[in-house]
Amino acid sequence: MKKERILLRLCKMGGREQEYIDLAFRDNWVVPLGPNVDGFEQDLEKFLLPQDSHKKICALSSGTAAIHLGLVMLGVDKGDEVMVQSLTFSASANPVVYQGATPVFVDSEPETWNIDPELLDTSIKDRLEKTGRLPKAIVVVDLYGMPAKLDAITNVAKKWGIPILEDAAEAFGSEYKGEKCGNFGLYGALSFNGNKMITTSGGGALICPDEETRKRVASYATQSREPAPWYQHERIGFNYRMSNICAGIGRGQMMVAQEFINHHKWVQSVYREAFKDIPEIILHENPSPEFDSNFWLSTISISPQAKIKGDDGCGSPEALRRCLEKENIESRQIWKPMHLQPFFKDAPAYLNGCSEKIFNTGLCLPAGPWVGENELERVISTIKSSLQ
């Protein structure tokens, strides 16, 4: 009999989502604004923003839309360059191209797997020397929930006077030095896609520096209509606002968000215990107490000494992935760096070998609210028996 499938990260409803959706139907708020959108934004602000913050949050149709509007707000335009972490999902970089700008990829450092602050500094210097202009923005990612080295990165950004857009799509509830991810740039992007920490089926949000910028983002997201009796447009517009139905799911998810985060951290702790005596499997952990990852996915590196059953030269992550797949367990190789993607082959890139090494040795393991003790037992015993 085929064993039940264990998925990498499957969404789970908290139980109250349907009530908010019903409310939207009852009051006929089946549009991209309404009480659920307002309520969800307030829930997010309460959960994510520091106490005395002036920041405000605008709910949008996706994380990609959030990154795009963040770049628009930062004035990124045709011919500009934007520094982007290479080791990430393509949605961190694509919106740069939507704006007619060029992404300049920067490699990672091995502790957090995120953008290397020193390499960022020297690559900005080189861009200035080569093009005579400074990049317009820096896109920093908190990959798999792990906060980047945000102090050092902020210092580099300040030194050059370049604003940061923090892509916290995978880092909902992660903290760096006690502050929630998404707050470290001028703008911060969140995603509520189906596989993220909380979901609205599809959705995202942009953390904005204040109410004025939030209003501007909401205006861009609803076609930039000016207050006039006719349709008056003085700026480019987008259709990027979150629907009141999706926001209803979000309000229900916010009631269990902290439970989900705690569960992900517990899953990580079970992997930690299981792999502590297996030198071939290196669990990716917080490098110091300043970092508090949500462990959206638990990720491992496989040591070069490891021999995985069935490795026919495909590499140990792929060999291990196949072993897990045979047991009906989903796992996935680490994001393939953007500088290795055919679509971005002509983009400038500043490399140190780190992201390629992570890509060639790393694997994402199942996590999330559906992964309990039995599932973890199956994943761990399969990994153990895959080692020769």
Ligand SMILES: *Cc1c(COP(=O)(O)O)cnc(C)c1O
């Ligand atoms: C998911 C994700 C996004 C995009 O979010 P969507 O809501 O899917 O558009 C952006 N960046 C990273 C790192 C992501 O993981």
